[in-house]
Amino acid sequence: MTTMRQDGYEALVEYDEEAGLFHGEVINLRDVVTFQGRSVEELKQALSDSIADYRAFCAERGEEPEKPFSGQFLVRLEPSLHRAAVAAARRSGVSLNKWVAKTLERATA
Structure with a gap:
């Protein structure tokens, strides 16, 4: 899978070899926004068009x-894990928020 980004939206793209078609879905929304294209250029335009269509659909409603x-x-954490995370953050000299963010950044990189 490949990731595409546009206007703050992030999409995952797959290639369907049998159909000769790329298809993608925006993943950082609860709403479903999909798009497809046969080339990279078509795919980029389709993502842009789908986002515009999504915004227009919302405006109509x-x-x-x-x-x-x-x-x-x-x-939500077990109290013992919460305590351990706070202690780890304090040992690192940062707030719990920053410690969690840094930990998640490492885990998702």
Whole structure:
């Protein structure tokens, strides 16, 4: 799989060899936004068009288009893991927020 980005949206793309077609889906939304193309140029244009269509569809319904994730999320932990994370953050000399962010960055790189 390959990742594409446009206007803050991130999409995963796969190639279907049998159909001779690339197809992709925006992954950082709850809504489903898909696109396809036979070449890289078509694929880039299709992603752009799909995002524009998504925004237009939302406008027609009087809704704000969902923005890519806000950067905030709630995590529930066992108290012992919470305690261990706070201790690790303190040992590193950073806030729990920064420690979690750095840990997640390493884990997802």
